Amino acid sequence: MGGRGDEPVRGTSALTVEGDLPGSLAISLHGVLRSGILWTVSRSCSVGRPIRPSGYRIPAFIRTCSYECGRCSGEVDIQGRFTRRPKGQSTVxxxxxxxxxxxxxxxxGPWVSSAITNQFNTVAGTLGNGISKGSWESGGTGGGNGSLTDADIVDxxxxxxxxxxxxxxxxLMFYKxxxxxxxxxxxxxxxxxxxxxGFENGYATATVGNDGKTTAPWWPNRNNIVAVKAIDDGIEIHSLAFCFQYMENCKSFDLAKFDMSNCTNLQHAFAYCGNATSFSISSWDTSSVVEFDSAxxxxxxVEEIDISGWSTRKAGDLRLLFSTDSSLKSVKFGPGWKTSDVMxxxxxxxxxxxxxxxxxxxNVPTxxxxxxxxxxxxxxxxPKAWQ
Incomplete structure (x- = not known):
């Protein structure tokens, strides 16, 4: 950095010798440290090629470079330059x-802090703090007015x-x-x-020889219902007799989530649902059902009925089970379909x-x-036994 010794001491990765000099030089770099100590290092180089000392950086306070090549010698100023620039942004x-x-x-900051605090308070109010009740708990503050209530907690x-x-x-949707x-x-x-x-343990009945009005709790709204679905698991049905009879405008019954393992009666369960086209009931465990009459x-x-998961091992009555299903084209039975004891x-x-x-x-009784x-x-x- 010839002629600029007053600059702050900085380092550079390489120096280049410039001037009217032989192509290959034996050089010595000379400088004075700020402490006044003489600094010299010897290297060989070519004109216009960077001098790269190994192990340390060449300080920027180098004043001169002496050279020697065969019969010639002398001294020239040198210029230091960075061969790599720092990546990224400048200091400014x-x-x-x-x-x-x-x-x-x-x-x-204040806005973010306030938002986090409000969210924490909302969650704490919902779940409770161990002393006061949360909005979802009985006696809590929910009250069904937009806050989480007991009716929102699946159990x-x-x-x-x-x-x-x-x-x-x-x-008409079923929950637990x-x-x-x-x-x-x-x-x-x-x-x-x-x-x-009350329908889990209830037993609906019907008038007029089982083909009339029923005691199912939703009977007053039967003509308004267009879809029936079980939303939650764990709904244990003990009798589905007459439950959906005469829901004449209902088009679909998605009741796959019903627990039917303890159900004993399906009598007239879906009878006279004349507009229904879809039933999701194939997975029911009907191993305890005795009465299937007119179900x-x-x-x-309806054109297709899938009851492939049904068991009739306890069935005693299958009369009129599919009677007058005038559009029915196929019925899918499964391995649990047994008729050997059905009378x-x-x-x-x-x-x-x-x-x-x-x-x-x-296999039927003769x-x-x-x-x-x-x-x-x-x-x-x-069946062959009746032919």
């Missing part, structure tokens, strides 16, 4: 970035089973929660119109005029009641 840019960050923290083991009819979408909602509350994005309980009769629009199969497929079903290999088993159902073939 770093200062600006730091200043901006500080400014953002100063401006946004398939110890919860209360209830059904909700909503005029918002004319649905820690609490029961009130009429006009919001639940599952729907306004609660009516709430029903799926008079379903005028009544009267009119089981009567008037199923579009059904093709070969029952010839069914003395079982099978009158009108396939009456007006030409595609249904009788």
């Amino acid at each position: 840019e770093y200062v600006l970035i730091i200043a901006i960050i500080v400014l953002v923290v100063l401006i946004a 398939p083991v110890h919860g209360i089973a209830f059904a909700v009819y909503s005029e918002d979408d004319h649905s 929660r820690r609490g029961v909602p009130r009429v006009s509350d919001m639940l599952n994005s729907r306004r609660v119109t009516a709430v029903y309980t 799926l009769k008079n379903l005028y629009k 009544d199969m009267l009119g089981m497929f009567s008037y199923c005029k579009n059904l093709n079903l070969d029952c010839s290999d069914w 003395y079982a009641n099978h009158s009108d088993f396939n009456h007006c159902a030409p595609g249904v073939i009788l």
Whole structure:
């Protein structure tokens, strides 16, 4: 850095010898440290090629370079230069970035802190703090007015089973929660119109020889309901007899989540649901069911019924099970379908005029009641024992 010895001491990675000199030189770099100590290092180099001392950096206070090559010698000024520039921003840019960050923290900090505090208070209010009750607990502050309530907490083991009819979408939905909602509350994005309980252990009945009005709790709204669905697990049904009879405008029954393992009666369960086209009931455990009488009769629009998961090992009565399902084209049975002990199969497929079903290999008692088993159902073939 010839002629600039007053600059601060800095380092450089390489120096280049410039001037009218031989191509290959034996050089010595000379300088004086700020402490006054003479500094010299010897190297060989070529003109215009960087001098790269190994192990340390060449200080920027080098004044001169003496050279020697054969018969010539002398002394020239040298120029130091960086061969690599630092990556990234300059010092000024770093200062600006730091200043901006500080400014953002100063401006946004209080707002962020307040938002975090509010969110924490919301969560704490919902869950409770161990002393006062949370908004979801009985006696808490929720009250069904936008806060989390007992009715929002799914509890398939110890919860209360209830059904909700909503005029918002004319649905009847089944839940099992820690609490029961009130009429006009919001639940599952729907306004609660009516709430029903007690059906897990209830036994509905019907008038007029089982084909009339029923005691199912939602009977008053039966003509308004267009969809029935079980939302939560753990709803234990002991009898589904007459529960959905005459829901003539309902199109779908998605009740796969019902626990049917202790159910004993399916009598008239879906009878006369004339507009229904979809049933999600194939996975039911019906191993305890004795009465299947008319469970799926008079379903005028359904074309396929899947009961492949059903068991009839305790069944005593299958009469009129599919009677007058006039659009029915196929029924899917599973390995649990046994008829060897069934004593009544009267009119089981009567008037199923579009059904093709070969029952010839069914194991049935020869003395079982099978009158009108396939009456007006030409595609249904009788079991061999009755042919």
